[in-house]
Amino acid sequence: MRYPHETLIADAHDRRGVRRRDREWLDARWQAPDSRVLVVSGTRVRPVDGALPWVPTDEAPAGLRLLLGERAGATWWAVIVDPEVAGAEPEQWFPLRGLLPFLGEDDAAAPLVFHALGMAEWHWATRYCPRCAGALASRSAGHELVCEGCGKVQFPRLDPAVIMLISAGEPGSADERCLLGRHPAWPEGRFSTLAGFCEPGESLEDAVRREVAEETAVAVGEVSYFGNQPWPLPSSLMLGFHGRAVSEGIDLVDDELADARWFTREAMRAEAEAGTLKLPGGVSISRSLIESWYGGPLPGSW
Template identity: 40%
Template sequence: MTNDYSSNNVFVDNAFDRLAHKRTDPNWVQKRLADRDTRFVGVWQHRCALADQRLHFFKAGELSDFDLDQTILLGDVDGAACFALDFGDGPSPPESVAHFDFQGLRTIGMALDESEAALAAYAQAMSFWHRRHRFCGTCGNPAALKDAGHVLDCSRCDARSFPRSDPAVIVLAARDDRVLLGRQASWPPGRYSTIAGFVEPGESLEDTVRREVAEETGHCASEVRYFSSQPWPFPSSLMLGFSATVSAEPVCDPDEELEEVRWFTREEIIERETSGPKLVPPPLSIAYRLIEHWFNLDSDIPLAEIVSR
């Protein structure tokens, strides 16, 4: 797809078929759950089960201790149906699966191939949603799972809940040949990144960009342009990447979320990346992709080459 920069982002797999039209067919779902080719992605806490540094696909035969009716249909993986199975968030994984290596996606997201990383992120986000919506938000009755795990239904008051994502904007704020980056006190020394924040109810995405840039940097943002998006399952965000032109000087006092905000030229980024602690965030995040896209617009050497030195 031309100009769809989201395909560069980790946790995105544009080719994945979610089999959404099959979710409402309980006969098809039951047949797939009994099919020996069907695969299951195992989630415990906010981690996925791995084997040999790859996502482990369980077969039903390995899961006789678990109720497969509580699984969530993810989609088609190499011609077979694939479901997520949540092993809960207890202090350790259930005994029969405890020998697997459970890892968080911040740790292994870049090491997995792109389709496995996207599938793991999807499984993790769906499992988190199930755990947080076990009871009806209206009347408190236990919620029943429907549509292959994509609807939670209250049998007492008929309230239904659906999987949710929390939208957040992330902004490449630039002017002329400089980019405005900030750092939080808790980050590794020398690290700076783009401006980010959650969308509030009643707010357009463009308004969120302008508000967050003003709150965090004191600068005024204009020419807000959409760039790309990234599912961010920590635990359930959708990062919406934008670029904006910002005022040369601050126009108001920033809040204290960021320890420091400052301008960088491309030359300063090269200098920091090659001689000191790493400046830009790791390529796992859309923040890196935003900085990379801006950087490469006017550089003979791609940013990826500089950060890998």
């Protein structure tokens, strides 16, 4: 079974990391007629006619060039320009979350877009050297920033986040149930898997246990890895897990959740069909975790 979140990462491009400092190769590929560029204004892109525009390099504006890599025999780039480029028509330029509707479930360019916007977010957030506050200069085709004062090199940062489907009861039985939560900002009926960021010095499995306990007071025992999804919104790597509860009493001990419930498969299907339960969208690893536990596709989504 191919899970929903895999559609956005199934056709990964060759990032050509070994070529990022090869100026002769970079110049030759930039001039190649089949090379294509995604123009990013700060951290935003402007769709055209319902699609993301990949333009020839001779139509790209001046800006910071990011080598994304090669796919289908062509070289792909992003060019980051000043945010003021989108200033006159801000409603027509979208951040990555707003671009998801323009990425079809089988869109082979999705990994390129995630790469481009993730890098753009890193450049946007990394303005000064954290050691001496000096100015930073881009190198390695946009994938490194070096301080012009002390020489410290900065690399793109990712925030590891665990996302988990916690279950209880006899596995595979009609009574087996899974734990979902509702964020305070969400409307009634919208539920998802629990998630949280990994802390320094903490294993991923312990992060799963801690986050579930902090949010719901449910204790988790066995934890098993499911899969991962790059989620540069703005800089997360979602690491998916299944976990088995060793207690089931729910106590919303902090303000992270407005509600949390156990759902059997029958209740989940019935409420999803009725529209009273709204589950995450099809491209998210949260949806994949839920459907892997349920055993197949479910109706409806956010």
